[in-house]
Each structure stands twice: as C-alpha cells, then as structure tokens.
Amino acid sequence: MSDKKTFYITTPIYYPSDKLHIGHAYTTVAADAMARFKRLTGYDVMFLTGTDEHGQKIERLAREKGVTPKEYVDNIVAGIKELWKLMDISYDDFIRTTEERHEKVVQKIFKKLYDQGDIYKGEYQGWYCTPCESFWTERQLVDGKCPDCGRKVELVKEEAYFFKLSKYQQQLIEYIESHDEFIQPPSRKNEMLNNFLRPGLEDLCVSRTSFKWGIPVPFDDKHVVYVWIDALSNYITALGYMTDADEKYRKYWPADVHLVGKEIVRFHTIIWPIMLMALGEPLPKQVFGHGWLVLEGGKMSKSKGNVVDPVVLVERYGVDAIRYFLLREVPFGADGVFSNEALLNRINSDLVNDLGNLVNRTIAMVDRYFDGLIPQPAQLEDVDMELRQLAVSIPSRVEQLMDRFEFSNALAEIWKLIGRANKYIDETTPWVLAKDPSKRSRLGTVLYNLSECLRMISVLVSPFMTRTPGKICQQLGIRDESLTTWDSLAEFGKLPPGTRVQRGEVIFPRLDVEKELKELEEIQQRAKQASQSNSETHTAAKEEARAADGAVQQERQDDCQQKQEANQISIDDFAKLDLRVARVVSAEAVEKSNKLLKLTLEVGGETRQVVSGIAKYYTPEQLVGKKVILVANLKPAKLMGIVSEGMILAATDDKGNLALLTVDHDIASGSKIS
Ligand code: MSP
Numbered sequence: 001m002s003d004k005k006t007f008y009i010t011t012p013i014y015y016p017s018d019k020l021h022i023g024h025a026y027t028t029v030a031a032d033a034m035a036r037f038k039r040l041t042g043y044d045v046m047f048l049t050g051t052d053e054h055g056q057k058i059e060r061l062a063r064e065k066g067v068t069p070k071e072y073v074d075n076i077v078a079g080i081k082e083l084w085k086l087m088d089i090s091y092d093d094f095i096r097t098t099e100e101r102h103e104k105v106v107q108k109i110f111k112k113l114y115d116q117g118d119i120y121k122g123e124y125q126g127w128y129c130t131p132c133e134s135f136w137t138e139r140q141l142v143d144g145k146c147p148d149c150g151r152k153v154e155l156v157k158e159e160a161y162f163f164k165l166s167k168y169q170q171q172l173i174e175y176i177e178s179h180d181e182f183i184q185p186p187s188r189k190n191e192m193l194n195n196f197l198r199p200g201l202e203d204l205c206v207s208r209t210s211f212k213w214g215i216p217v218p219f220d221d222k223h224v225v226y227v228w229i230d231a232l233s234n235y236i237t238a239l240g241y242m243t244d245a246d247e248k249y250r251k252y253w254p255a256d257v258h259l260v261g262k263e264i265v266r267f268h269t270i271i272w273p274i275m276l277m278a279l280g281e282p283l284p285k286q287v288f289g290h291g292w293l294v295l296e297g298g299k300m301s302k303s304k305g306n307v308v309d310p311v312v313l314v315e316r317y318g319v320d321a322i323r324y325f326l327l328r329e330v331p332f333g334a335d336g337v338f339s340n341e342a343l344l345n346r347i348n349s350d351l352v353n354d355l356g357n358l359v360n361r362t363i364a365m366v367d368r369y370f371d372g373l374i375p376q377p378a379q380l381e382d383v384d385m386e387l388r389q390l391a392v393s394i395p396s397r398v399e400q401l402m403d404r405f406e407f408s409n410a411l412a413e414i415w416k417l418i419g420r421a422n423k424y425i426d427e428t429t430p431w432v433l434a435k436d437p438s439k440r441s442r443l444g445t446v447l448y449n450l451s452e453c454l455r456m457i458s459v460l461v462s463p464f465m466t467r468t469p470g471k472i473c474q475q476l477g478i479r480d481e482s483l484t485t486w487d488s489l490a491e492f493g494k495l496p497p498g499t500r501v502q503r504g505e506v507i508f509p510r511l512d513v514e515k516e517l518k519e520l521e522e523i524q525q526r527a528k529q530a531s532q533s534n535s536e537t538h539t540a541a542k543e544e545a546r547a548a549d550g551a552v553q554q555e556r557q558d559d560c561q562q563k564q565e566a567n568q569i570s571i572d573d574f575a576k577l578d579l580r581v582a583r584v585v586s587a588e589a590v591e592k593s594n595k596l597l598k599l600t601l602e603v604g605g606e607t608r609q610v611v612s613g614i615a616k617y618y619t620p621e622q623l624v625g626k627k628v629i630l631v632a633n634l635k636p637a638k639l640m641g642i643v644s645e646g647m648i649l650a651a652t653d654d655k656g657n658l659a660l661l662t663v664d665h666d667i668a669s670g671s672k673i674s
Pocket of ligand 1: 012022027234262291
C-alpha cells in the first residue's frame with residue numbers, strides 16, 4: 001500500500017437533466033482542477049462525482065415520456081458522462097444512486113438509524129392538491145389554494161418516518177463552532193449557525209409514500225427514502241461503506257472536501273453531519289460552498305431557457321479556454337456573472353496575448369537564432385536573476401492559494417510570471433542582440449531563461465488546463481516526464497540545453513470579438529427558442545414549481561434573492577422608461593372580455609388608447625377623470641384585437657387586490673415622471 005497522503009474530493013451528484021449548463025460544469029471543473037493539483041503535488045487522490053437519480057420529478061418525467069424511470073435516467077446519465085469527457089474531468093469514480101452498491105447501503109444506513117431510535121415512525125401533515133398530486137406546506141399555498149392550479153387543497157395526514165435532527169443539534173453547533181475550517185467560506189458558516197441551527201431544528205421527514213421512484217425503506221416498502229438521505233449517502237456508499245469491501249472507506253474517509261453550490265450547503269452541513277454523527281462516523285473535513293454563475297438576467301435555469309451550453313463553448317473555443325475562464329473570472333466563493341463578452345475578452349487578453357504570444361515568440365526565436373536548439377545559459381545579469389527568482393517563488397504561492405480554493409488568485413499568480421517573461425523579452429530585446437555576434441552568449445542566456453519559464457508555466461497551468469501543457473511541452477521538445485512534475489519546479493534550470501524545439505500551431509488563435517459575439521448570441525437565441533417550444537421543458541418547469549418539500553422551497557427563496565440581485569438596474573436603465581401622467585377621458589368595457597377595459601387617455605396635447613386588465617377592480621365610471629401613470633414608450637400591442645398604445649401602472653398584492661397608481665395632487669397631464 002502506498003504511503004502517500006490521501007485527498008478525497010467530491011462534487012455534488014447531479015440531477016439527471018438532459019442539458020447540464022455551464023453553471024453545473026463550474027462545480028465539476030473546479031473539483032477537477034483541485035483533484036489534478038493534488039495529484040500533481042503528490043497526493044493519492046480520490047475524486048468522486050455522480051448522479052442523483054431518484055424522486056418524484058424523475059418519475060413524472062419518465063411517465064410523460066412513456067418510459068420507465070430507469071430507462072429515462074440511463075439515457076441522460078450517458079449524456080452527462082459525455083459532457084465530463086468533453087470537459088476533461090478526471091473523476092476516479094462515478095456513482096449513480098440507482099446502482100445496487102448504493103441502494104443496498106442506503107437501506108443499511110436507514111435501518112441502523114431506525115434500530116438505534118434515531119429514525120422513528122410518525123405522521124406527516126400537509127396540504128394535498130388531488131388534481132396535481134402535490135403536497136404543499138401551509139406557506140406555499142396561495143389564498144389557501146394550490147399555488148399551481150388554484151384549486152382547493154385538502155389537509156392530509158400520512159404516516160412517515162422522521163429523523164431526530166434535534167437530538168444532535170447541540171453537538172453539531174459545538175462542532176461547527178470549534179472547527180473553523182468545516183464550513184467555508186466563513187460567511188456560510190455564520191449563515192448556517194444563525195439562520196438554521198441556533199433557531200432550532202425540527203425532526204426531518206425522511207420517507208415518502210406519495211411516489212415509488214426511490215429506495216424502498218427496507219422494513220416498510222410502502223415508503224421510499226427521502227432523496228437527500230439517499231443522495232448524501234453517496235459520499236460513503238461509493239467507498240464501500242458498510243460492505244466487506246470497505247478498503248476505500250478506510251483509506252479515504254473522512255473526505256477532505258465536499259465542493260457544493262451555496263444553495264445546498266445547508267444539506268451538507270446540517271443533515272449530512274448529523275447522519276454521520278448518528279452513524280458514529282467522522283465528519284468530512286470541509287464543506288466548501290461556492291457561488292453561482294449567473295447570467296445578466298438572473299440565475300441560469302432550464303425552465304427560463306437562459307442557459308449557456310458548455311458544449312457549444314468548448315467546441316468553439318476549446319476546453320482549456322473554457323476551464324480557464326470559469327476558474328479565473330470569478331473568485332470561487334462569490335457569485336459571478338457569465339457573459340460572452342467577458343469570455344471572449346479573457347481569451348484574447350490572457351490566453352492569446354499573454355500566454356500564446358510568449359510561447360510563439362520564444363519558440364520562434366530559438367528556432368531562428370539557434371537552429372531550433374535550446375541554447376546554453378551563460379553569465380546572469382540582474383534582470384535574469386529577477387525573472388528566475390520570481391519563477392521559483394510561484395509554486396509555493398500557488399499551493400497556498402489552492403489550499404484556500406482561490407483558483408482565480410492562483411491563476412493570477414501564474415500569470416504574473418507570464419507577464420514578467422513577456423516584459424523580459426521587451427527589456428532584453430533579443431532581436432537586437434541577434435544582430436551583434438559579440439552578444440551571442442547573452443542572447444543564449446535570454447532564450448534559455450524564456451524556454452525554462454515556459455516549461456515551468458506548462459507545469460503550473462496543468463491542473464487548470466488539460467491540453468495546453470502538452471502543446472507547450474511538444475513545442476519545447478520535452479519528452480522526459482521528470483520535467484513535468486511539481487518537484488521539477490523547485491529549482492530553475494532543469495530544461496536541458498540542446499533540446500530541439502518544434503514550432504507548432506498557435507496555441508490560442510485570436511478571436512474577432514464582434515463576430516463571435518454576434519454568432520454566439522444567434523446560437524443562444526436559437527437554443528432558447530427551441531427550449532421554449534419544447535414541451536418537456538414546460539413540464540420540467542411545471543414540475544419545478546410543483547416540488548413540494550421545504551428543501552426545494554428554500555432553494556427557490558435563494559433563487560429569488562439571487563434574481564433580485566442580478567435584476568438590479570442602473571439609473572440609465574430606468575431612464576429608458578417614458579412615464580407620464582395621463583388623464584382618463586373615457587373608459588368602456590371590451591366586448592367578450594370580463595378583464596379588459598378600453599381607456600382613452602389625454603397625455604399633454606396627445607390622445608392615447610390603452611387597453612388595461614382592470615375591469616374586475618374598476619368600473620368605467622370610476623375611472624373617468626382620474627390621473628393615472630402611463631408607460632408612454634411601450635411598444636404598441638393588440639389585446640383582443642384592439643391596439644393598446646402603452647400601459648397604465650397598478651399595484652397588486654398577494655390577496656388579489658389591485659390599486660391604480662395616481663398622483664399625490666393635481667398636476668398637468670403629460671407631466672414626466674422621473
Ligand atoms: N442533486 C443535488 C445535489 C445532491 S449532493 C448529495 C443537486 N444537483 S444539481 O444538479 O441541481 O446541482 C449540482 C451542482 O451544480 C450544485 O452544486 C449546484 O450548486 C451547481 N450549480 C447549478 N447551477 C449553478 C450555477 N448557475 N452556478 C454555479 N453552480 C451551479 O443540487
């Protein structure tokens with residue numbers, strides 16, 4: 001057995017969605033970079049990912065497609081594996097929650113917790129909408145009705161199993177308080193303690209009888225195990241926990257880090273550690289909650305049709321450019337906005353200008369001035385010493401930053417060396433040295449230093465980029481693997497003079513940003529239209545809205561908060577609205593509509609016709625003479641065949657009341673609102 005230090009890293013296991021987007025790829029690329037970094041720096045790494053395949057949603061989607069849930073997920077999981085292959089994800093194991101090795105152990109875990117009294121049978125109470133077959137909590141109802149279809153709901157009670165979270169609450173609080181590294185970044189730790197743990201935990205309902213697609217409770221098969229108990233267990237079932245073949249469990253557990261998106265930190269730092277405490281097993285050393293990659297209009301979501309497809313990007317720009325962008329653009333703990341423009345600019349500046357040029361210039365000069373053979377370095381000058389010192393100082397700084405999951409800063413550190421090397425070319429002007437035969441040995445020193453820097457850079461970037469290091473090494477003519485190890489970075493000068501370089505293709509071709517932007521927008525627009533007309537998407541969106549458990553509810557709240565942040569507008573955006581005071585001159589009902597009224601408005605000297613859905617709240621008579629607020633520059637639209645030239649503003653509350661906005665005291669119609 002090897003005596004290397006172990007490092008166990010996991011991603012969340014993914015819901016089988018037929019289109020994983022760039023946000024999903026973000027978690028996995030980050031985990032992959034970390035796994036590669038740890039392998040490079042001498043660890044025995046176990047990197048686990050997989051799929052979370054049970055639940056009511058899958059059962060329904062499969063039924064609608066006329067296939068069994070297993071057939072449904074098999075198909076999708078194959079696609080997910082393809083995506084990870086495309087993104088060069090070097091996982092050591094891929095666990096599916098429908099595999100026997102997982103299901104059996106989840107049943108054992110459930111039984112053990114039941115036998116020791118931590119899981120008990122009780123009664124679940126909630127609201128049920130029969131036509132929608134959905135459970136709702138009190139909070140989710142709208143006016144006491146089903147939030148989905150608006151029909152009556154009934155109070156139902158059904159037997160269910162509960163997990164005694166409350167019993168372990170204090171123990172968990174103490175653990176979190178005394179282990180600062182457990183929840184990272186620290187803001188998420190405070191959020192968990194203040195928002196969830198200190199206010200008190202309720203026992204968790206851990207079985208369902210309303211659907212079948214789950215792992216049966218081993219001693220009561222009317223029930224299936226709650227998806228989060230099922231899913232979280234993957235981190236140990238994949239290691240053979242509770243089986244005879246548990247070597248991996250003994251070797252790798254506790255995990256060094258579970259990497260998860262911020263919305264599921266809660267499950268990983270409350271339910272999961274309590275499960276482990278109850279099982280008498282050690283807790284993972286760290287749960288790292290990273291931020292979301294959002295689009296300018298809010299969080300990516302398939303139901304909104306605003307997802308960015310990683311396959312399109314990888315096929316156009318290559319896997320390394322996408323991996324680099326994901327890890328460089330946004331500090332890992334924080335949310336970040338994904339935009340095509342930012343991606344293209346990063347590629348052109350960091351990859352084409354900085355790294356690509358350095359490779360090109362160096363290899364071309366060795367080729368031209370030394371017939372393709374890396375020259376021997378001679379006497380060093382101050383500028384050389386400075387470059388060399390910087391080069392050897394980078395690895396330890398990168399290591400420190402990686403240990404804190406600061407991918408972006410680690411890359412910035414590597415780019416300092418790239419930037420310095422480019423500047424070194426400008427300072428030493430090899431093309432001038434080349435004209436003077438007495439400077440030949442100086443020229444050799446300069447080009448040696450540059451070539452060695454390139455070799456070091458190729459090793460440094462290898463956890464982040466999977467293809468570029470090989471291309472650099474090929475151009476440098478490196479065949480000896482000992483020159484690509486982390487240890488080989490300890491001192492400057494490992495690259496043997498005399499190595500024959502091999503000029504190759506430019507590693508990152510320059511992009512025409514305008515052209516690319518246009519094409520990407522067209523592709524993304526087409527995909528959005530396709531997804532909107534795809535009935536499966538509609539079903540998925542509906543299913544999303546139907547999901548009845550509190551966990552999903554919380555996710556949705558987070559999503560809302562996220563949307564609010566991402567939807568903030570600037571004063572310039574607001575200035576695009578032409579809001580005017582308008583006087584209602586006349587109002588009449590619209591034929592065959594019990595919602596719409598047709599209003600004639602006076603706006604300054606102008607007359608406008610506006611159709612408004614306020615018939616249930618105002619009679620025409622009540623409106624005449626009122627001064628209302630008109631969005632005057634809204635594109636005209638036809639409602640029930642009548643052209644509406646603008647929209648009047650009204651407030652609604654969640655009880656269904658509506659009040660028109662009007663002015664505080666009389667002011668001329670046509671007055672501008674700002
Ligand atoms: N199945 C659960 C996890 C169970 S783990 C025991 C799940 N799956 S998921 O497919 O919805 O999400 C997988 C990962 O992708 C999560 O970490 C989630 O945060 C991440 N992301 C999904 N959309 C994302 C962005 N837009 N940005 C960044 N990460 C995102 O949750």
